[in-house]
Amino acid sequence: MRLSEADSARLAGALPQAPTYLQDGTTVLSWLNTRDHKRVGVMFLASVIFFFFIGGIFALALRMKLLQPGPYLIDAVSYNRLFTLHGVVMIFLFLIPSIPSAFGNFVLPLMIGARDVAFPRLNLASFYLYLAGAAITIWGMLQGGADTGWTFYTPYSSTTPTQVLPILLGVFVVGFSSILTGLNFIVTVHTLRAPGMTWMRIPLFVWGIYATSIIQILATPVLGITVLIVAVERFAGFGMFDPARGGDPVLFQHMFWFYSHPAVYIMILPAMGVISETVSAFSRKNTFGYKAIAMSSLGIAFVGFFTWGHHMFVAGQSTFNAGAFGILSMFVGVFTAIKVFNWVGTMYRGAIAFKTPFAYICGFLYFIVFGGMTGVALATTSLDIHWHDTYFVVAHFHFIMVGASVMGFLAALHYWFPKMFGKTYPEGWGLVAASLIILGFNATFIPQFLLGNYGMPRRYYQYPEHFQALHVASTAGGTLLGFGFLIILIYLTIALIWGQRSESNPWGSKGFEWLSASPPPTHNFDELPTITQMPHDYRTHEPPGVLHVA
């Protein structure tokens, strides 16, 4: 890696500092009309955090109701609407865009040494499509919301009298945002890499986002078609999924899961990318098995397309299909395991600093192992008969989607906070919140595994009384979890406004995103850096200025 002369000169104080992307235009319009990938990323970040809290409030309301087995606080239909909105908001408005659209937009061009994404205008359009989809969804919620669950199973969804159409439409529009962002990233990675950045020098976060993008552009159109057909079925009585009109309800499930299983990898691959970066940065060690991690991302993206039937073992598919989908699901588990071993290997003979992001790395590793192994357990077919559609499944996917993905999101948020805003967050509070979250998370979802074993079906407003103790435990854990997130929101807001100015590379990281100043100037680099080595090479020490290796 060599710095351009202009950059070195600027560092030495010979040239005036270029304004950071935050200073370059401070009017609201300059943000709303920006083409800068960093500003788009920040706007996405603010939006997904907003929706995370909305979804969180729905979750707490659900947990409060579940304190009592009988009717309590809200009625059955409101409960059903709440869990639907919780799922839709968390999955489509928070988790899917979270890491790719917020952090991917911000750091991906920096990491590959580009001045922006390939299509900056399209990037902004993607943000507005997301907002439009979110607005339609919110409008639908205000109209009363749907009560179908985020899975929209037909023929229930084609016949329920609740407001399904606006929610479907919102999901449809947000899908386009996802497709455009994916397309943009793929083209960016192919065409805008800095000189010297061969495919085997691409940072692993970029590999993760790249694999995610492939899924986004291949799978999301199928979701679009599927929700559109449901909409037309409701709207015009078109009989595609509804048997009363000659349709096939199981066809819906095939189409839905053909998107939604790959979509769970849209949610986890970027988080895996974050962990690959941070585990190296905080262990100050080169990535153990770089190629294995990079290729397993592609492997997951590929095999992930052929496992959807594991959601339908008891839905009436043939025994042969169940077997085939079961085996294929095992392979996805193996790819995940490869990554886990390599992350742990990265720590070997490293120099580990236990900072907040590292706490989240530990949480992530534990949640992905437990969540992933329970996923594999679900794919063993016979066990799934008992577990399917019980709280066991709920606990499995929360372990991965909240346990692992949200830990990745929080690791990224803390690791890149100085990069994005040039401020430091309070480390002590960071660790307090991290421990509260990891503890609260376990207290919330371990009882749910046991509930599932015990036979408690999901989406139950009322439940037999013998399940109550475990439900109460879960609600108690959920409260802790909620406090944890609230603490983060508070200290990061304070840090953002009053926080201490941070160094350009406070972690001494050798990830390529630190090749630019923090916060970066509008066009990232005056002259593109030339890459001469792998990311995260810690054979030499790095002072905390802008990353450069003489």
Add this chain to the structure above:
Amino acid sequence: MNELLRRLLFLPDQASTFARDIDQLHYFVIVTTFVMSTAVGLTTLFFFVRYRRRSETQTTPHIEPTWWMELGFIGTPLFFFMLWFFLGFREFVRQQTPPSDAIDVYVMAKKWMWKFAYPDGPNAINVLRVPAGRNVRLLMTSRDVIHSFYVPEFRIKQDVLPGRYTQTWFNAVQPGRYQILCAEYCGAGHSIMRGEVIALKPQEFEDWLSQQRRGLVARQDSSPTGLDFAPALGNLVDQGRRIAAEQGCLKCHTTDGTRHIGPTWLDLYHRREKLQDGSIIDADEAYLTESMMEPTAKIVAGFQPVMPSFQGKIAGPEVAALVEYIKSLQSDVVRTGPSEGPAYAPIRGR
């Protein structure tokens, strides 16, 4: 050991021939999961303590895994996952293939009740009587949306689809009562769409079946089941219908809209009823209850005050059942009755 693990994991009783085998695999899977995650956790902890950062300028060597390490990383999980899969799939195939000597019961699910029909006659609602120790095959279909037949103690579950039949089977190892739950989300009453499997001694089952064939009323089915939850909606309505017949309400009231000694019950709920004294009243639950307990308090215009009071003759739960039954009598909703095919109208414009 089995019992200890079963309790630790909160698994329900093992009441079918599969349950024990499935649990055995469950224990194996859980133990491997725990061993693996503990191993990963301890290794991380060890590395963390051993390789703490000692100085801010510390550098580290460049280390790459050897090929045999990568092979181990792939091989170990692959071996265990495949082992799990083959053990599991063997059981799954067994579960998917009903034996040829099984007795058949037809199951019809609808919002929000289960209806069981035996090939040679009797019908039952929400209560499935089977002989213990015999293979029973269920042939299931739905009248409206997708439901799922789930008996935790048997470790069986099968989606019930409209427009086609699905099947499952079980063999209850001993007499007892086991809860049926609906496991596929089906709307407002999903969580109370419950029923019960009653496994009888083979002889008792035969007796019951022949009694049924002899035309004795299917009354037992509706007797309170002693379960720890509120009876399902469908069940309550059904109980109401039976009580109405037993108590003779139907001698004076009709349910088809025609006028008899008393006003018809069809569309009675929330009807704006004109009373003798000229006032108009909303026929809500309170009014319906009052009409049974103190019929003369409010007399409907155009009728004689001939209805006897049922104070002390029918108890609280029965009143509730009657009220539910009356509420269910709406001319614009689906009626219960023999299978009529999927029963809902397309909704337009929403």
